Amino acid sequence: MTTTNNYMELKVSSNSQNESFCRVVVAAFVSRIDPTIEEINDVKTAVSEAVTNSTIHGYPDEIGEIKIIAKIEDDELFLEIQDYGVGISNLNKVKEPLYTTRPELERSGMGFTIMENFMDSVEITSNLNQGTTVRMKKKFSSSIKE
Amino acid sequence: MTTTNNYMELKVSSNSQNESFCRVVVAAFVSRIDPTIEEINDVKTAVSEAVTNSTIHGYPDEIGEIKIIAKIEDDELFLEIQDYGVGISNLNKVKEPLYTTRPELERSGMGFTIMENFMDSVEITSNLNQGTTVRMKKKFSSSIKE
């Protein structure tokens, strides 16, 4: 636990019902800096994409745990979405638009492209059979209300 | 992590801004069993009381960590709100209406009474200087829809 007051950590299971839950939890957390609708929709979209990835790619055959950490420092949001699933073997390819390993699920291969568009930065770390962590940052136009 | 899909765990710091955040998170979680607004408000009130207690009584002089676990089994909600603060010395008294150790903060002493009224059961365990855990249950009438 960091010393900042603007910190939260959430653990949920990787079922699809928890995608919309995670999205709202992060939105509720971010609402303390009263962002614009556009800003909050950007964040919600990025969370959805990352949590969906953990759910369907990270845990293709089982239900596993997903951890979300969110932190606000001044007007910047730090987001970390982590799973303990299968991991990514070809890390250098996954950010390419249209790249997907699950075309049969009608995945668009646009998840990371969307995250990169809606957030200021997206960093992926992954280890085979240990899991994947996506770290994202976004600066908000708004300042923390006093 | 339990095997049930309907499980969540949240950690936040004990600042007053996080009280309303915890309330929304639990309410959003509970929304999957499709409660009425009234049922949601009962749960929110109970969460607020417990989290407020951890914030002002559990950590009177510092910011500490508060952990919330929520689980849904069939139509029953299990809630656990835990802090690692000062603990309660006179556990047999705290549920008495109007009992408060902080009258100077204009506390009403009605927190546990409210929790007991709005939830089906409230259990407190506490150890001095180790912290306090409040466990609550509530059955939902939901499934009112045909």
Add this chain to the structure above:
Amino acid sequence: IGEIRRYLRDNNSIRVSRSLRDIAYKALQIRDELVEKNSREPAISEIAEKLDVSEEQVVFALDAIQDPVSLFEPIYH
């Protein structure tokens, strides 16, 4: 995506706090209508369906306009 974002930006520079209040007031209005129609409290899903947002979103919005604690503890904040 750039185009989508530009489109969104034109419409979405309002603060979330305001839009949440709008959703919440609509939700309460729908609830009243449903109570009248069915003579019982509606479930969150019935309200969410009419508003075309998720159940969680309805709950989040409603929280923005009410503070249950303040009913009992008007002093502490």
